Amino acid sequence: MASKYWSDLVTRLEPYVPGEQPTLTNLVKLNTNENPFGPSPKVLAAIAAATGDNLRLYPPPDIGRLKTTIATYHDLAVEQVFVGNGSDEVLAHAFQAFFTGKGEVLFPDISYGFYPVYCGLYGIDGRQVPLAEDFSIRPADYFAAAGGVIFPNPNAPTGMALTLADIEAVLVANADVVVMVDEAYVDFGAESAAVLVNRYPNLLVIQTLSKSRSLAGLRVGFALGHQDLIEALERVKNSFNPYPLDQLAIAGAVASFEDDAYFQQARCEVMENREQLTLALETRGFDVLPSSANFLFARHPQREGAELAAGLRSQGVVVRHFNRERIHPFLRITIGTLDQHDRLLAALDALLAG
Numbered sequence: 215m216a217s218k219y220w221s222d223l224v225t226r227l228e229p230y231v232p233g234e235q236p237t238l239t240n241l242v243k244l245n246t247n248e249n250p251f252g253p254s255p256k257v258l259a260a261i262a263a264a265t266g267d268n269l270r271l272y273p274p275p276d277i278g279r280l281k282t283t284i285a286t287y288h289d290l291a292v293e294q295v296f297v298g299n300g301s302d303e304v305l306a307h308a309f310q311a312f313f314t315g316k317g318e319v320l321f322p323d324i325s326y327g328f329y330p331v332y333c334g335l336y337g338i339d340g341r342q343v344p345l346a347e348d349f350s351i352r353p354a355d356y357f358a359a360a361g362g363v364i365f366p367n368p369n370a371p372t373g374m375a376l377t378l379a380d381i382e383a384v385l386v387a388n389a390d391v392v393v394m395v396d397e398a399y400v401d402f403g404a405e406s407a408a409v410l411v412n413r414y415p416n417l418l419v420i421q422t423l424s425k426s427r428s429l430a431g432l433r434v435g436f437a438l439g440h441q442d443l444i445e446a447l448e449r450v451k452n453s454f455n456p457y458p459l460d461q462l463a464i465a466g467a468v469a470s471f472e473d474d475a476y477f478q479q480a481r482c483e484v485m486e487n488r489e490q491l492t493l494a495l496e497t498r499g500f501d502v503l504p505s506s507a508n509f510l511f512a513r514h515p516q517r518e519g520a521e522l523a524a525g526l527r528s529q530g531v532v533v534r535h536f537n538r539e540r541i542h543p544f545l546r547i548t549i550g551t552l553d554q555h556d557r558l559l560a561a562l563d564a565l566l567a568g
């Protein structure tokens with residue numbers, strides 16, 4: 215209930231509602247696109263090693279080694295890297311830095327639910343552009359945006375990816391505004407636009423360590439872009455919280471980039487498991503959208519999504535369902551371990567037989 219102490223802005227806000235984090239044990243949790251494989255043991259060791267007397271000190275305000283590590287990994291300069299407390303925070307700063315006081319900002323109507331929330335928080339004029347009939351993003355729909363463009367690549371919750379050529383077309387057609395590519399899932403099979411950063415001063419690429427690096431609990435995200443864009447993000451950050459990452463997060467994030475073998479192995483295993491689950495669902499009559507992410511978006515022609523999600527839940531399997539026009543028949547299922555897939559498929563078989 216609204217209180218008389220609330221500002222008008224707070225009263226009007228419609229905050230983002232994250233997927234459930236159930237406290238029951240023994241659930242098969244396939245609802246928030248976490249990685250089923252834990253972080254690298256070297257990450258855990260680095261975090262343990264950073265736990266000590268040093269915690270009485272503030273972290274380096276420029277994030278120190280982490281920016282250098284990310285810049286080297288993506289073959290960019292340190293001045294082209296911004297780091298934040300999860301990519302949600304990076305996105306929030308980017309919306310404020312580049313979209314406030316501009317014209318209409320375009321994003322897909324079926325996409326990450328946080329974009330309209332940031333528009334509400336910052337008074338940005340957002341317009342949701344319908345996806346094509348096949349649930350793909352049509353690049354031409356985003357040409358000549360008045361205020362800016364943002365989309366995830368691959369898109370969520372569809373999992374479908376654009377090619378670099380498509381992204382370049384959007385960049386070329388929007389030279390006067392910022393185009394943000396939210397690459398939360400890019401490591402699972404899409405092409406990163408990071409290679410375009412040196413050619414397009416209007417491009418901001420946003421990535422996270424939450425999904426492909428199994429570090430959702432550590433809260434580390436980053437942006438890559440022209441140094442003028444990065445400077446704008448630093449100005450916002452330093453007007454808000456100059457220390458968004460703690461010492462442990464910085465140490466763990468650096469170690470994650472340093473253990474590339476572990477990262478490559480884990481993301482490949484997720485992609486293999488994705489192919490296994492796609493086939494298993496198709497065998498059971500599901501239509502599965504082509505996914506380049508660590509989740510599948512699938513519908514059964516004879517069953518409603520809400521009914522399936524509730525039936526799975528009662529058997530201890532949690533998936534995500536969106537009660538929205540056009541996508542209510544779908545389930546969004548996070549790729550898990552093969553054991554988790556077995557439990558999911560057994561539960562589905564029981565439901566489909568009933």
Ligand SMILES: *Cc1c(COP(=O)(O)O)cnc(C)c1O
Nearest residue numbers: 300301302326366398422424435
């Ligand atoms: C998960 C997700 C994020 C947020 O990731 P964090 O770094 O954990 O804040 C951003 N964008 C999309 C599309 C996501 O799915």
